Amino acid sequence: MTPLEIEILGYIAGGIIAVALIPQVIKSWRTKCTKxxxxxxxxxxLAGLVFFEIYAIGITSIPLMITNVIEIALTGSLLYMEFRYGR
Amino acid sequence: MTPLEIEILGYIAGGIIAVALIPQVIKSWRTKCTKxxxxxxxxxxLAGLVFFEIYAIGITSIPLMITNVIEIALTGSLLYMEFRYGR
Known part of the structure; x- marks a missing residue:
């Protein structure tokens, strides 16, 4: 694979993982149940993603950096709902 | 950061994310409820992780490769339980 192909693959992978939590966040928000x-x-x-963000900056991986920030936001909102709606 | 420090950070991040799903898998297995x-x-x-594994091989990131395989196994077992125990 060429470096460009690898980079594109990283964006696809990161993109899928980044959007993956969206249906979970929507479901939890609708049902108000996260038990x-x-x-x-x-x-x-969430803790792992924060460390991964520093790692992504370290290896200068743009796909990792962008997708991690989206993931941190989505995971954070899910965590908020878990405490808000109870377990 | 030195390349070694970055590599160690990657292992820490990947390690945390890899073990993250363990409590979820245990919880789902115990409660038999995944609705x-x-x-x-x-x-x-799961799809994103498979793409990420190819990306990890492409950029020769050992931390990503190892942790992704663990993640794929854990996510796969969670998916199995979701279909087994119903939604």
Missing amino acids: DISVAWTLFY | DISVAWTLFY
Whole structure:
């Protein structure tokens, strides 16, 4: 694969992962019920994403940087709903 | 940051994200209830991880490669439970 092809693949992968949480956030917001979702998962995932953002900056990976920020926002809003609507 | 520090940071980030889904998988396996979890999220996330694995191989990122494989296995088992225990 050429560097451009790899970069495009990174954008596709990151794009899919970034939008992945959107249906989850919409579902939780609609049902106002998040009891089956693990708060531990949300907290670990959020912490991992923050570390990954620093790693992405370190390796200068634009796809990682952009998608991570979107993921952090979505995971953060999901965590907010978990505490708001109870477990 | 030195390349080694960046690499270590990548391992920490990937390690946290890789273990993040473990409490979710345990919770779903114990409660046998996954109705609050979006199947669309699980499917998109799994697809994204597969693309990310190819990207990780492309940029020769060992942390991404290892953690992605763990993530794929955990997400796959969660998806199995979602269909097994109903939505």
